[in-house]
Amino acid sequence: MKKFAIIVAGGSGTRMGAPMPKQYLEIGGKPILMHTLERFFVAVPDSELLLVIPKNDFSLWENLCVQYDFQVKHKLIAGGNSRFQSVKNGLNSINGEDGLVAIHDGVRPFVEIDVIVNSFEEAAVRGSAVAVVALKDSIRKLTDDGKSVYQERQYFRLVQTPQTFQLKKIQKAFDVSELHTFTDDATVYEHQGWQVSLIAGNLQNIKITTPEDMEYAEYLLSK
Template sequence: MMKYYAVIVAGGSGNRMQTETPKQFLLLNNLPVLMHTIKAFAHSDTQPKILVVLHQDQHNYWKRLCNEFNFNVPHQIIAGGSERFHSVQNAIDTIDEDSFVAIHDAVRPLISKQLIDNSYKKAIEIGNVIVAVQSSDSVRLSKEGQTLAIKRNEVYLVQTPQIFNIAILKAAYKQPFEASFTDDASVVEALGEKINIIDGERNNIKITYPIDLELAEMLLNKNETV
């Protein structure tokens, strides 16, 4: 029987949110963002084992938040590293059984159950998947003082989850860290693996700026009234 894991990476600071509180702990409809994200995976049909990666200094604070909000969804806390790369590395080092592992940004709390389940299913079928949406804006590439128009139907905006077999992830994360590793797909791709894209969701937004939190609240409220 195939095993499933979800690694939720919560290493963000509050810098771009103009707040001292890290983004994953900000309240979204009276519940910390990270709790929404954990619940999304816990409520999926896939039912992965959930590993949450937090900076060591935030572990006690998270424990207090769980008590305050009576949050008892099962999950395991993993100590984060100096870079996202090292945080993911720490998490996958704890997995010792054949499995498919979804790696997801803690600050994408609006991911749907359908996208989670479909992503795991597709990863098993074709080996790996990352979710992404096509750009709806015109796109230009700026390089060496020149700008060049790019066909927007060839441009994808990458989201998470990104799902791989644990054996591939372990091999990929044995590589030395490179600044070009911006996500898990770029780490795996450096091994020579082909990366498969499936359709993501426009609502699967990443909370980075204050306007994102306002938009997330609006979308969440809309979903709850449907």
């Protein structure tokens, strides 16, 4: 089956407090996005990589590719006003194909190769494959009356990306109006009444959002 990877990076990076969106900031000698694209290229060399960024950032990204001599082949797709719309634009750019598609946050450059490969294998069989990790800490649920209630953490998982799907099914799932309950691609898929299949992610697969995340990213690269 033909494989695609949609790398979504439409954020403005306001929480980072940097002069440019976080996806273009440098770690380990090159922008975060380049690390992410390289992970997918190494994991699935025959996949088609689709990078979804704001249309206004196209020239910035092209200049960065020249500056860093970035050679990983990919196609640029204009993002939308929300993550849902950006993913939808990426899916709509794939015409008349049958296959599998991984959807991944551009600012998660530390996803393990095995997680990416496993996501495609699982999605081919089950229709979907969503990377998750178990909780380490105890958790409590806040109630409407201001109290808190203990929750059994073994019944919960932290959701990551990639979230990989059979292409035609996820395209059908995204052919709807956006709802506030769509917090990720899995919830869009689930809205069709389909069961989401979970796979093991990796703890280092952080979403770089704050300056503290940048410091941790540099530490991970140093290892």
